[in-house]
Amino acid sequence: MRIVALAGGIGGARFLQGLKVAAPDAELTVVVNTGDDITLYGLRVCPDLDSVMYTLGGGSDTQRGWGRQDETFRVKEELVAYDAPATWFGLGDLDMATHLVRRQMLDAGFPLSAVTAALCERWRPGARLLPMSDDRVETHVVVDDDATPGNRKAIHFQEWWVKHHAALRAHSIVAVGAETATPAPGVLEAIEAADVVLLPPSNPVVSIGTILQVKGIRDALAGKKVVGLSPIIGGAPVRGMADACLDAIGVETSAQAVGRHYGSELLAGWLVDTTDAGVTVPGVEVRAVPLLMTDVTASAAMATAALELAGV
């Protein structure tokens, strides 16, 4: 069986851990959001790609929920001593090495997809990890510019998300570059060959939504069996601050609203939590199962339910 999953960071990674257990023989391709990528101190940081790679490769910190196991922050503390900018971003010492290798390879002319493949030589995530695009796409958030009342400014998604904890009101969220970005090599081919496409419970705006904006990906999904899992349970995001993102695009924070936002043009099936049983999405088969990823067993059950809903 060939499975394609579109994924953001932590939530996507945890679901994929379960999927690997649920379908150990499947050929799994993960198309990962790169809109959260950011250049810090000249390094290219790809939080979602690295979260999926570390998690599937067994190197993630399951306690803290992001970054590497046994991580330390010596470099970051030293950046603070320099009063450097962007110390609000948690660059760990072990994580740093990933960004250094990536910088070296990008500077040598390799596209991000080749860099990702090279990094995965070490991590062996048991799935093919593809960035959604080799082109630079960066999600920016339009917020009030306090320095000039009445004015607005666009800040990088990470600044909004990590530095400001999504507490600044987002007037809009723009994936800069997405319109002209083309899918990375292998993305469209993998979707074309897929028996099923899964949308893990990742952020529907800045993770899945950004991937869907890359030219050609939405078209490639038309006619494919696509099953999504709601990241919203009982009117609240399971993790992260997806509600602030949904507010920005005028979508209610509910399993039903997100399902309808994706809609029957994209979805064949929509899995919601048992709390949300009764949700309807016109033209889409909705099923309610427990959606809390408390451990790998729970995630595997969710993956099994998704594959069953897809009928594969």
Add this chain to the structure above:
Amino acid sequence: MRIVALAGGIGGARFLQGLKVAAPDAELTVVVNTGDDITLYGLRVCPDLDSVMYTLGGGSDTQRGWGRQDETFRVKEELVAYDAPATWFGLGDLDMATHLVRRQMLDAGFPLSAVTAALCERWRPGARLLPMSDDRVETHVVVDDDATPGNRKAIHFQEWWVKHHAALRAHSIVAVGAETATPAPGVLEAIEAADVVLLPPSNPVVSIGTILQVKGIRDALAGKKVVGLSPIIGGAPVRGMADACLDAIGVETSAQAVGRHYGSELLAGWLVDTTDAGVTVPGVEVRAVPLLMTDVTASAAMATAALELAGV
């Protein structure tokens, strides 16, 4: 009193520590070699600038002889796990932060001299540190290309020095870019205003020699009171592998040969170790004093002797 010193890394830094003690009220400008600078993983590493900055700022590791106090190598060990290139270079975790801040500022358009001034805001080395040039100059070493017998290849100085411990025979040493590089802002003005110019016992080929190749610097020194200290004692370099560099330019490893290599066009005075008493350099006043920098007191005595020889 206004003093200018031309300096390489560790040896220069130790001498300057002594100079600050010997002439606490002097206005000291240090013009630092940047030919050893290397780009690793996209970061711009400036070993000599950082050695001088850390040492004069009280942050260097005096035991190991290079890098930062209380240094760790978590990032480097992780780069080894990635089988990354250039892991032969000892990038420490604390040191890394310096290179990240430098990268950020260079990318923002600041010249190296401005970056150095910003880094020194933290370190307060008690002297004005200037890179010899804001232009990129990189010292390369021409060695045999073992892959193709009879052929030669140029490798970066650091690869030759650190990776190969200067054990490959150097056919020549070339400061790529030096001929077109211009002195950093303030360099020529500082030399012009100086009461004395000191050449610490730094490497005469790849440290002092490289600085002297930058357009205009040698001319600016003409007519100034220049006093040098021999890095060679009793026919051997005090530290480092200066003999391999001297071999490459056909100069004998002796205090006399190095003094004569600099010559009376550059030098007014030449300090050699008591071991080398009797050395003569035509047109240059030679004096013999103990030149082993065993501690700051010894370095200060050397600096005092150099200032006395200059008559300032």
